[in-house]
Each structure stands twice: as structure tokens, then as C-alpha cells.
Amino acid sequence: MDCRVCSASGDLWLRVAGGGGGGQYMAQRGGFSHESEHDLAVMVSDFLENESAGAESWCSSDSDSGFCDLAHLANKISYNKLSMDQHESEVVSAVNSLMLSINETDLHLVKSVPCNASCIRFSLVKLLRLSGYDAAVCASRWQASGKVPGGDHEYIDVVNCNDTGSSERLIIDIDFRSHFEIARAVESYDRILNSLPVVYVGSLTKLKQFLQVMAEAARSSLKQNSMPLPPWRSLAYLQAKWHSPYQRQFNPDEQKSNTTLPCEHEQCNGHLKRLQSLLQSEIEVERLLKPINGENNRRLKKLERRRLSSFRHL
Numbered sequence: 001m002d003c004r005v006c007s008a009s010g011d012l013w014l015r016v017a018g019g020g021g022g023g024q025y026m027a028q029r030g031g032f033s034h035e036s037e038h039d040l041a042v043m044v045s046d047f048l049e050n051e052s053a054g055a056e057s058w059c060s061s062d063s064d065s066g067f068c069d070l071a072h073l074a075n076k077i078s079y080n081k082l083s084m085d086q087h088e089s090e091v092v093s094a095v096n097s098l099m100l101s102i103n104e105t106d107l108h109l110v111k112s113v114p115c116n117a118s119c120i121r122f123s124l125v126k127l128l129r130l131s132g133y134d135a136a137v138c139a140s141r142w143q144a145s146g147k148v149p150g151g152d153h154e155y156i157d158v159v160n161c162n163d164t165g166s167s168e169r170l171i172i173d174i175d176f177r178s179h180f181e182i183a184r185a186v187e188s189y190d191r192i193l194n195s196l197p198v199v200y201v202g203s204l205t206k207l208k209q210f211l212q213v214m215a216e217a218a219r220s221s222l223k224q225n226s227m228p229l230p231p232w233r234s235l236a237y238l239q240a241k242w243h244s245p246y247q248r249q250f251n252p253d254e255q256k257s258n259t260t261l262p263c264e265h266e267q268c269n270g271h272l273k274r275l276q277s278l279l280q281s282e283i284e285v286e287r288l289l290k291p292i293n294g295e296n297n298r299r300l301k302k303l304e305r306r307r308l309s310s311f312r313h314l
Contacts, residue, residue: 070188073217077195080209091158091170092201098127100276104269110252115265120272121156122252134159136248142240147231153241171207176200180214189221198278211238
């Protein structure tokens, strides 16, 4: 056998054996020894049979440690990445392609203050609108409340009007993983972090599922190092970034940007190159694993039909 799947969706771990010596290609940093593959395969099988379990089942009941099963959380990430409809899949493909097409000359200075990649977001919005999508840069802001600090965030959305007259809003965050970086992360947390999409594209409902997983994983990782969860890594703060009131903007604020010169912020150019490199690597890995992911999708749909059938007979 040429390859062995080591995760529910195949995009966390892939073992490739070649010839007599064998080798290992890892989609993310870190990995498992040959001896641990059987245990991981059993864990994946259990996950596929019980993927509908709620958040209360994510964490270990081991009273001595109280630590969350980070490997199980990684599988929740994999399942959420696989779950998308046709429209969402089309937008993902468009966003990835357009992100890779942006170059330094497309970036323009949109703010006199630190840009924080606004130039990249506006460039992507411009390309999405030229492709026929109702895209905009969304600037959200929220006030401090309780233990949740106040703040602001900038992301992209795409609004799609259905034939029924209702609209569907997809969120796009071009540097999704950066929201979950924590100090002294344990190795298993890094694997979960690197299993997240480089660029998030999806609904607010799916986004909430990702946030719940990452907040729990961060809590567990920090707890193992006897460190508290910072307020800006809490679930409430993370949700505030995308769930707070926002304003849509199609073009850079001309009052702040009276120039058409390329973006002068070197960090933005470097940021763009880093994101494109990560995105290209992610696309290559998913291309290799596409047949495996297709098989997992069929298994998940079969399980879903089985559950629905059971509910009808209750």
C-alpha cells in the first residue's frame, strides 16, 4: 500500500511509504511514530462513528489531568473543514485563486496608520467584485464588557442572494491561524493550529464551531504549562471579532489614502508572500488528499442518513 491515512479527513497526517526504506510526508509539523499509527487509526474510526457528539464529549474525563483530548479536537477541525456546500466550495476556490494572483504592485497604501494588511483585503475584495461576487471589507468594533476587552477587527464577507429572496453571508479571514497563536504551545496544539485553513471561508455558524474548538484547545494547552487563558484568547473575545456590529466598505477610504503608489509598508509585502506560500502548500496537500477526503465525505454522509433514519423511527 502506497499511503496510509492517519486522520479523519486525511489533511492532518499522511504517511507515505516508498520502496523498502519508506518515508513520511507530513501535512503539518510534528507527527506520530509507526507504533502509534494503529492507535490513531482506531481513534479516527471512533470519531467517524461518533462525530455528532457535542462539545461536552471533546474533553477527557480523567480527573487527574482534566486536560482536553487535543487529538480529538484536531478531528473536529478536520470534520468542519470537510463540511461545505457547493456555493461555499466555489467561493473557497475563487478566494484561493485570487489570493495567489495578488502581487506587490496591486497593494496600495490605504491607511496612514499601520496598515495591518488592509491593502491585501481591499485588493482581494476588488478582485472578488470583478469576478461577480458581492464582497466587501467589514470593520467591526466592540466595547469592553466584563472580562472581554474591547477591540476592533477587519475581515471580508461575501453576500449571496438565493432564489427564495434570502441571503447567505460567508466570512473570509485572510490570516485565520494568527488569531489562535498562544505562548509556549504544546506540540499537539501546534498540530491543531496548523490544521486550520490558512484563509477561512465559511458561514458564521461554522466559524463558531472552529472558535469553540480552538478556545478549548488553547485552554488545555495553557493549562498543561500552568498558564491561565488570556482574555484575548477566550471564546467570548474571539466571537466578538466576527459577531460584533460592522460596516461594509468596498473601496479604501480616499480621505486616508490620496495616493496610488504601491503600499509602502514592507510588512504588508512580507505578509502577502507568507500567506501565499502557506496557501500554496495547503492547496498542494489537499490536492494529494482529495480522493481520501472524498471517501471520508461519503462515509460522513452515510452516517448522517443513518442518524436521520433512526430519528424518524423514534
